[in-house]
Amino acid sequence: MAAIEVDGLSVVRGGRTVLDELSFTVPEGSVTGLLGPSGSGKTTLLRVVVGVQRISRGTVTVLGSPAGLPALRRRVGYTTQTPSVYPDLTVLENVRHHAALHGYGRESARRAAAATESVGLADAGTQLARTLSGGQRSRVSLACALVAEPALLLLDEPTVGLDPVLRRDLWALFRTLAATGTTLLVSSHVMDEAARCDRLLLLRGGRLLTDDTPDGLRAATGVGDLDEAFLRLVERVPA
Amino acid sequence: MNPALTLATTHRVLSQLRRDRRTLALVIVVPCVLLWLFSELFADAPVIFQRLAPTMLGVFPFITMFLVTSVAMVRERTSGTLERLLTTPLGKADLVLGYGLAFGLLSLVQAGVACAVALGLLGMDAPASVTVLVLVAVGNALLGAALGLGFSALAATEFQAVQFMPAVVLPQVLLCGLIVPTDRMADWLDAVSRVMPLRYAVEAMTTLTGAATVQGRVWADLAVIVGCAAVALGLGAATLRRRTA
Numbered sequence: 001m002a003a004i005e006v007d008g009l010s011v012v013r014g015g016r017t018v019l020d021e022l023s024f025t026v027p028e029g030s031v032t033g034l035l036g037p038s039g040s041g042k043t044t045l046l047r048v049v050v051g052v053q054r055i056s057r058g059t060v061t062v063l064g065s066p067a068g069l070p071a072l073r074r075r076v077g078y079t080t081q082t083p084s085v086y087p088d089l090t091v092l093e094n095v096r097h098h099a100a101l102h103g104y105g106r107e108s109a110r111r112a113a114a115a116t117e118s119v120g121l122a123d124a125g126t127q128l129a130r131t132l133s134g135g136q137r138s139r140v141s142l143a144c145a146l147v148a149e150p151a152l153l154l155l156d157e158p159t160v161g162l163d164p165v166l167r168r169d170l171w172a173l174f175r176t177l178a179a180t181g182t183t184l185l186v187s188s189h190v191m192d193e194a195a196r197c198d199r200l201l202l203l204r205g206g207r208l209l210t211d212d213t214p215d216g217l218r219a220a221t222g223v224g225d226l227d228e229a230f231l232r233l234v235e236r237v238p239a
Numbered sequence: 240m241n242p243a244l245t246l247a248t249t250h251r252v253l254s255q256l257r258r259d260r261r262t263l264a265l266v267i268v269v270p271c272v273l274l275w276l277f278s279e280l281f282a283d284a285p286v287i288f289q290r291l292a293p294t295m296l297g298v299f300p301f302i303t304m305f306l307v308t309s310v311a312m313v314r315e316r317t318s319g320t321l322e323r324l325l326t327t328p329l330g331k332a333d334l335v336l337g338y339g340l341a342f343g344l345l346s347l348v349q350a351g352v353a354c355a356v357a358l359g360l361l362g363m364d365a366p367a368s369v370t371v372l373v374l375v376a377v378g379n380a381l382l383g384a385a386l387g388l389g390f391s392a393l394a395a396t397e398f399q400a401v402q403f404m405p406a407v408v409l410p411q412v413l414l415c416g417l418i419v420p421t422d423r424m425a426d427w428l429d430a431v432s433r434v435m436p437l438r439y440a441v442e443a444m445t446t447l448t449g450a451a452t453v454q455g456r457v458w459a460d461l462a463v464i465v466g467c468a469a470v471a472l473g474l475g476a477a478t479l480r481r482r483t484a
Contacts, residue, residue: 051326080323086255097247100247
């Protein structure tokens with residue numbers, strides 16, 4: 001079954017077409033990479049799926065319901081590109097707040113501790129978010145999304161500013177989540193992360209260049225390196 | 240609306256306030272210092288102090304909560320935390336009421352301390368009821384918070400939010416009867432002040448201190464204040480957009 005179904009989606013903002021006639025599906029329990037250069041429409045597409053972006057045309061179905069349906073807010077987790085955490089709260093307080101917003105009540109503290117640990121911040125739990133590095137803050141933001149155990153996770157550039165070890169750990173976490181049935185749509189502009197995805201959506205100038213598996217992309221372009229494959233595709237299609 | 244989510248918001252806002260010791264100190268200590276300055280300024284004319292002190296008790300919470308709320312909401316909007324909150328099950332009413340409750344509690348402390356200082360140390364004449372006096376002060380605080388929430392939607396930055404204070408609050412302070420009693424103002428100024436909620440706050444405070452019992456007019460004033468606060472909160476909630484272009 002598809003976790004996300006997008007059909008003929010267009011978004012026009014201020015007379016400019018930001019997303020142009022996109023159609024694709026994201027299978028349940030998979031990690032799908034949303035790749036493309038800066039300004040290609042990745043964030044706008046994620047916002048559409050969350051339901052906070054007005055759309056001009058097309059339909060977007062998320063977990064069987066139209067995107068933006070209030071009931072979906074319990075089942076969809078979203079992290080923005082700039083980590084949206086409260087700098088004057090501690091790591092655990094930030095995560096616990098999100099647990100409480102999902103109605104976990106007394107269970108919130110335990111869940112917050114588990115989510116914080118899963119992003120590798122167990123030791124920083126009582127630190128104020130203000131004192132964290134950019135990469136740590138984006139992991140707090142991720143923990144805030146994880147704490148509600150959403151069926152669908154939409155992550156906007158979650159690995160920016162992280163060292164290779166942490167990036168590997170986070171991708172391992174994404175794989176574990178997918179193995180337990182969570183669907184992940186992860187945007188990135190780092191091509192080496194593409195290889196870790198089940199499927200790839202390549203965006204450029206608001207258009208979908210490809211919707212394929214990493215192996216499929218390699219076969220279609222005849223190159224082994226995904227970075228190179230992306231360049232081939234970009235050159236084939238005028239922006 | 241969901242009470243658990245409203246309380247989660249209140250808890251979060253109070254945790255943030257608890258960390259901000261300087262703001263807390265300013266909110267609680269500054270009104271007391273200003274009241275003391277007034278009492279010293281009018282040491283030779285205690286009648287004026289007796290007239291001004293109760294009205295100031297009504298005006299302080301209004302100004303403070305307007306500032307605190309408008310800046311806090313602009314911060315939520317510009318930092319992306321608001322958009323994030325609106326992708327969770329939290330309802331707009333939960334957010335607005337959660338903020339209102341947190342700042343209402345803060346204003347309760349502020350008004351309580353200021354009243355204690357004015358009555359106990361500065362020799363302000365006892366009002367008909369201290370409880371009702373504090374209640375009116377908290378109503379004012381909610382009104383200030385509600386207006387701050389609404390006007391934060393018009394401010395793109397914290398700078399702009401702070402500039403709304405003189406624009407929205409000072410005309411009310413000038414015309415509410417604090418500086419010139421409303422019955423001595425020009426007719427058109429009196430008419431303008433009638434649509435300003437702060438006038439009713441000052442009227443309630445003055446009525447409370449001018450009589451031995453709580454008069455019906457005080458309850459009518461309080462109803463106007465709380466009514467305006469509720470309307471402003473509603474409008475403020477309407478400015479929170481879940482879906483944007």
